[in-house]
Amino acid sequence: MSAVIEVAADQAPPDSPAPSRRRRRSRGIDRPPVWQVVLGVLIAGYLVLPALIVIPMSFDGGITFQFPPTKPSLSQYVTFFTDPVWLTSLGNSLLVAVISAAVATCVGTAAALGLHRLAGRLAGLARTVLMISLVTPAIVIAVAVYISFLQWHLVGTLLGYVLAHAAIGVPFVLVSVTAALSGFDARLLRASASLGAGPTRTFLSVTLPLISRGIITGAIFAFVTSFDEVVIALFLRSPLFQTLPVQMYNSVTAEIDPTISAASSIVIVVATIIVLLPQLIRRPAARRPPK
Amino acid sequence: MTSTAIDIAAEASESRGTGITLSGVTKDFGLAKPAVDDISLRIEPGEFMTLLGPSGSGKTTTLNLIAGFESLTSGTIEIDGVDVGALPAHKRNLGMLFQNYALFPHMTVAQNVAYPLRARRVDKETIRRLVRDVLELVQLTGRDGDYPAQLSGGQQQRVALARAVVFNPKALLLDEPLSALDRNLRAALQAEIRRIHHEVGSTFVFVTHDQEEAMSLSDRIALFREGRIEQIGSPQQLYSAPESLFTARFLGDSNVFALDEPPRSGTATWQGTRWRVDAGTIAAHPGVREHAALVVRPEGLGIAQSATDVPAGMNSVRGRVRDIEYLGSYRSVQLTLGADVPGRAKIDPVEQSVEVGDDVVVWWHPERQRVVAA
Numbered sequence: 279m280s281a282v283i284e285v286a287a288d289q290a291p292p293d294s295p296a297p298s299r300r301r302r303r304s305r306g307i308d309r310p311p312v313w314q315v316v317l318g319v320l321i322a323g324y325l326v327l328p329a330l331i332v333i334p335m336s337f338d339g340g341i342t343f344q345f346p347p348t349k350p351s352l353s354q355y356v357t358f359f360t361d362p363v364w365l366t367s368l369g370n371s372l373l374v375a376v377i378s379a380a381v382a383t384c385v386g387t388a389a390a391l392g393l394h395r396l397a398g399r400l401a402g403l404a405r406t407v408l409m410i411s412l413v414t415p416a417i418v419i420a421v422a423v424y425i426s427f428l429q430w431h432l433v434g435t436l437l438g439y440v441l442a443h444a445a446i447g448v449p450f451v452l453v454s455v456t457a458a459l460s461g462f463d464a465r466l467l468r469a470s471a472s473l474g475a476g477p478t479r480t481f482l483s484v485t486l487p488l489i490s491r492g493i494i495t496g497a498i499f500a501f502v503t504s505f506d507e508v509v510i511a512l513f514l515r516s517p518l519f520q521t522l523p524v525q526m527y528n529s530v531t532a533e534i535d536p537t538i539s540a541a542s543s544i545v546i547v548v549a550t551i552i553v554l555l556p557q558l559i560r561r562p563a564a565r566r567p568p569k
Numbered sequence: 570m571t572s573t574a575i576d577i578a579a580e581a582s583e584s585r586g587t588g589i590t591l592s593g594v595t596k597d598f599g600l601a602k603p604a605v606d607d608i609s610l611r612i613e614p615g616e617f618m619t620l621l622g623p624s625g626s627g628k629t630t631t632l633n634l635i636a637g638f639e640s641l642t643s644g645t646i647e648i649d650g651v652d653v654g655a656l657p658a659h660k661r662n663l664g665m666l667f668q669n670y671a672l673f674p675h676m677t678v679a680q681n682v683a684y685p686l687r688a689r690r691v692d693k694e695t696i697r698r699l700v701r702d703v704l705e706l707v708q709l710t711g712r713d714g715d716y717p718a719q720l721s722g723g724q725q726q727r728v729a730l731a732r733a734v735v736f737n738p739k740a741l742l743l744d745e746p747l748s749a750l751d752r753n754l755r756a757a758l759q760a761e762i763r764r765i766h767h768e769v770g771s772t773f774v775f776v777t778h779d780q781e782e783a784m785s786l787s788d789r790i791a792l793f794r795e796g797r798i799e800q801i802g803s804p805q806q807l808y809s810a811p812e813s814l815f816t817a818r819f820l821g822d823s824n825v826f827a828l829d830e831p832p833r834s835g836t837a838t839w840q841g842t843r844w845r846v847d848a849g850t851i852a853a854h855p856g857v858r859e860h861a862a863l864v865v866r867p868e869g870l871g872i873a874q875s876a877t878d879v880p881a882g883m884n885s886v887r888g889r890v891r892d893i894e895y896l897g898s899y900r901s902v903q904l905t906l907g908a909d910v911p912g913r914a915k916i917d918p919v920e921q922s923v924e925v926g927d928d929v930v931v932w933w934h935p936e937r938q939r940v941v942a943a
Contacts, residue, residue, distance in 0.1 A: 463669070463671070465667060465669060465671045466671055466673060468636075468638055468658070468665070468667070468671070469665065469667060469671035469672075469673075470659075470673075470684075471637070471638070471657070471658035471659040472636060472658060472659075472663060472664065472665035472733070472742075473659075473664075473665075473684055473685035473688060473732065473733075473736070474659050474660075474662065474685050474688040474689055474736065475659055475684070475685075475688040476657075476659050476688075477659075479688055480659075483684075484673055487675045488673075488674070488675055
């Protein structure tokens with residue numbers, strides 16, 4: 279790390295942000311050839327457009343799905359924001375996502391810090407076990423959760439949703455905090471101790487700020503994972519408590535309710551904004567202390 | 570420590586620091602040999618003590634044991650007469666300087682320097698005053714708002730130095746703080762460290778593998794070898810009166826003659842050549858009585874064209890000039906001594922005329938030699 283700092287210090291003062299065009303030229307990188315640009319745009323379109331089609335659909339006033347929209351209208355949004363069923367399920371989703379993301383962030387960060395200090399086979403094993411929900415089919419987790427929660431009377435409760443979603447959110451936090459820790463200079467901990475700071479102060483004023491970006495990224499992924507989780511939520515639903523994805527599922531299986539297009543648009547926009555948050559946070563931070 | 574305690578300590582500029590006593594200190598990491606093997610060492614209050622040695626000799630481990638970063642396998646460490654064996658690092662009140670500076674990258678210069686004061690709950694007004702004073706001490710006034718990455722390596726180490734002395738620690742531990750810097754900066758920071766040692770008057774324990782750095786900074790040097798202290802003394806003692814070949818070779822250049830047998834009744838023999846050896850030039854090291862070597866520093870050698878030119882009472886040996894380098898204030902002459910021993914002499918650049926390939930007689934005063942344990 280010291281080498282990196284030195285290199286950065288030797289370069290020109292970092293307070294002159296060059297426009298990216300000039301930076302590209304100064305790095306000696308040619309513009310990509312046209313065919314690569316075209317191919318890139320096509321692939322991006324293939325990945326993004328299907329999700330985006332729902333947005334124009336949501337501005338149609340019909341009683342079934344219409345694409346392209348024929349009667350421009352905001353009626354889907356009016357329904358979404360006035361119908362208590364939709365609103366309650368949105369509120370439930372947000373509540374579950376926020377609490378389970380908070381739980382997953384605490385557990386995942388603590389696990390990452392603990393595993394970072396350990397070496398050897400046991401640590402590797404523990405890491406794998408914590409990540410296992412990433413590779414397990416959602417339906418398997420859902421059934422397992424359902425069977426155990428039935429006995430514990432957690433099905434259909436807020437606590438049940440939070441516990442299940444926190445568990446699948448932990449791996450995301452673990453991965454991003456572990457990545458942040460790999461760039462963390464452990465010698466700073468010794469420096470902090472030598473300056474008279476106890477473990478708590480060292481954690482709060484040295485470790486936490488320096489890995490905060492990893493924690494925030496992990497928290498966001500945990501939030502989004504919970505917010506759009508549908509399989510476990512389907513098993514845990516009760517007439518009294520269901521999340522937005524479950525309500526969306528109901529609305530297309532039980533009836534043809536075009537409100538789902540408004541709901542989907544809102545989910546897409548919210549999720550996109552949240553995932554982009556770290557990028558937006560990084561910009562001003564990068565300008566301040568260049569690393 | 571309360572703010573008043575810091576004030577009093579900071580204002581008592583003649584405070585002479587703290588003594589550190591190591592008794593039978595051993596650290597065993599479970600490897601083939603203990604990293605630190607039964608070391609006893611007394612560091613006097615206000616002393617600049619250097620732990621010198623090659624890498625892996627245990628000097629950094631010893632420093633980490635004093636700092637409290639490692640736990641003792643056995644032995645005791647006393648700071649100010651108090652056994653600190655059970656005290657965690659953050660309660661030992663020792664400042665530390667690291668090779669990689671270890672500045673907190675997310676804090677400004679002022680925040681870095683204020684950190685140890687905040688940890689001691691010093692009030693804001695005192696913090697502001699002490700930070701300003703110490704930044705003046707390290708000549709970084711006006712840089713308090715900068716982040717470490719905006720500073721050069723030398724400036725970063727000066728911030729680290731300020732941070733390590735601002736809370737008036739009992740002693741300052743320096744772990745190769747200059748080795749990441751380039752040559753010019755290193756010299757400048759050496760002077761800075763020496764000046765701050767004088768001004769603060771605190772005990773400094775300095776770890777380095779650079780013998781020149783150790784010589785120029787230290788009051789005393791403890792030379793480490795394989796987890797033990799080979800020799801301890803002032804730089805001059807170690808240079809002019811080494812006890813062992815290891816010390817003679819580690820500090821400065823030496824011409825080394827492995828003696829045929831330990832010196833007896835005032836004479837030593839090397840490859841059949843007899844030399845005068847006074848008792849005062851024989852090391853006290855017990856190993857001398859088994860395997861002895863005679864060492865002479867390059868500046869102790871003279872070169873004569875023939876045996877008749879050698880002044881009376883000198884020890885001498887035949888040699889051949891292999892190469893001559895002109896270095897301004899002196900000439901460095903590469904020699905072959907006797908049949909095949911490489912050697913070096915520093916001679917006056919103008920007075921003596923020698924040519925490459927000359928067969929010469931190399932001589933020295935018996936007082937300039939030293940018989941050491943080989």
